Amino acid sequence: MTRHKNELEIVRVSKSFGGVAALSDVSLTIKPGEVHSLVGENGAGKSTLGKIISGIHTADSGEVFLGGNKVHFKSPREALAHGIVTIAQELAIVPGLTVAENVLLGEEPRRFGFIRRKKLRKDFAELAKRVGFEFSPNTLAGSLSVAEQQKIEILRALSRNASIIIMDEPTAALSRQEAEALHTVIRNLSAAGTTVILVSHFLSEVLELSDTISVLRDGILIKTASASECSQESLIELMLGRSLGAIYPEKVFPHHSAPTVLFVNNLCAAGVSNAWLSVRAGEILGIAGLVGSGRTELARAIFRDSKINSGTIEINGVRITGKAPLAALQRGISMLPESRKDLGLLIERSIQENITLSSVSKWSRLGIINPRREKYVVEKILEKVVVKSSGIKQKVSHLSGGNQQKVLLARTIMSNPRVLIVDEPTRGVDVGSKRAIYDLLVALAQDGLGIIAISSDLEEVLGIAHRVLVIRGGRIVSELSGRTMSEHAVLEAAFTENS
Secondary structure, three states, X not given: OOOOOXXXXXXXXXXXXXXXXXXXXXXXXXXXXXXXXXXXXXXXXXXXXXXXXXXXXXXXXXXXXXXXXXXXXXXXXXXHHOOEEEEOOOOOOOOOOEHHHHXXXXXXXEEOOEEOHHHHHHHHHHHHHHHOOOOOOOOEHHHOOHHHHHHHHHHHHHHOOOOEEEEEOOOOOOOHHHHHHHHHHHHHHHHOOOEEEEEOOOHHHHHHHOOEEEEEEOOEEEEEEEHHHOOHHHHHHHHHOOOXXXXXXXXXXXXXXXXXXXXXXXXXXXXXXXXXXXEEOOOEEEEEOOOOOOHHHHHHHHOOOOOEEEEEEEEOOEXXXXXXXXXXHHHOEEXXXXXHHHHHOOOOOEHHHHHHHHHHHHHEEOOEEOHHHXXXXXXXXXXXXXXXXXXXXXXXXXXXXXXXXXXXXXHHHHOOOOEEEEEOOOOOOOHHHHHHHHHHHHHHHHOOOEEEEEOOOHHHHHHHOOEEEEEEOOEEEEEEEHHHOOHHHHHHHHHOOOO
């Protein structure tokens, strides 16, 4: 039977790392021009399968066919020569190069060995206009936000005119508006005959975009089905092997007499103007807004990770006077940053070292760590924050995204904070780990913590918060609670100038 040149067939592929099976005897066919999604928990094998297709990994056994011909890619360059390109989950940006140079990296128009700068900018401008992304070609990539750097990766992949594009969590760092723009790009690519292999934790996104969905669990292909046959509930059950129940835990509101643990008065800092807010013990306060609205800037200012120009921050009525995060930590504020790998974890160090990093003075004397005491406190905290691992000495780099996030959460609560700030607490985390993180945050609130939860996922903010503040242009423009809390109300406040 004649195969279409872009039909991709995976036949009994297996792959192990350190004796642990990442994929076991996986077989599936990906048709030309379709959007084929791979879903599953972290560690299910989705990204590993994508990396085998794109030449980053080689399979231990099994075969890959493209257009009926057996292929064996030993590098991403070999895969690219066959029309396969990947938008990786981890950004591969060269900070010192411009946006245009990053997008056309390795494909720059040249003459006599020299880059044709004018042609480079022209080619970039045409591509950006076609996709709908607005960028200045001369901006240094390192000066851009995570969301904007993600768009550079997307443009780079699209510039290769690939016939098969693997997108690994492409919208994880994008705002709703930016994600919708990318969805349009994906639909247009599919309509033009380009195959899109989508790896995503956002099941609503998967169901909206996909023609076909394949579910993996523990390295095994559980089912491949038409998206029209699937629902979020059915996909979750296939991914977990059980019913998850409600995605968000039941809200337990703080008692009306609960004291105020955090009071921020007229705070002004980089990206923040005249911010006022309070959090009570047992309360989860959500912060919502568009990318660039000042959400993270507000969190960093409260945590003393950026310079405060004016205003005050009080914990239990006592003003924080220090000018660095150490002052916030000592007064009882702890923070989980938006990027666990760039801002939080020592990725090549152990679980134990990462968890104890911020509070090492508790089990050291004269600069010497008491290893028995350190091991004990780590094991105790892991009774509360369950991390799937081979032991506390395992490198964090060998953990799934969900378990890496739990390690970082364990560190943030190790200091026994009174206020916990979590910025994008479930970014790049599978649905099972998301629920575990939500349950942990609710349990911490019930223990009396005040929690500030910041997320670009509106459903998440509304699902876990008791109140929501909407920020726009560095200013808090709306407070929502009770029946006023809705996606419509948040978006109206985020977009409307006079809200």
